[in-house]
Amino acid sequence: MMYDQSRAQQPPDKQPGSSGRRTPGPEPLIPSDERDKLTQRLQHALNTFADSPREALEDAETAFDEVTAQLMSTLAERRRLLHATWQDQDPGTEPEELRHALRQYREITQRMLRM
Secondary structure (H helix, E strand, O other), X not given: OOOOHHHHOOXXXXXXXXXXXXXXXXXXXXXXXXXXXXXXXXXXXXXXXXXXXXXXXXXXXHHHHHHHHHHHHHHHHHHHHHXXXXXXXOOOOOHHHHHHHHHHHHHHHHHHXXX
């Protein structure tokens, strides 16, 4: 069977044989509770800038560093899990299983490129 590039580029809900049902969207890269805490910290830094600019900048930098660390950790774990799904597969693995892994790589990479 040949690789079907146009089919591989279709969103998962447009694949032949799919029910058309989709989850509300991709899983967030940072959990919502953690995202809320970091957003509050950044907002606090913005609100306190007039009174203490240096402290506000330090707070903003800390929030930035924590977001960066969280993203790196999440992406490394997703890569590890995704790699494990296809790397140890038998060479005779169904192309559909490999296509699913390819779609996941595409989705994550595209999300990062849109940042």
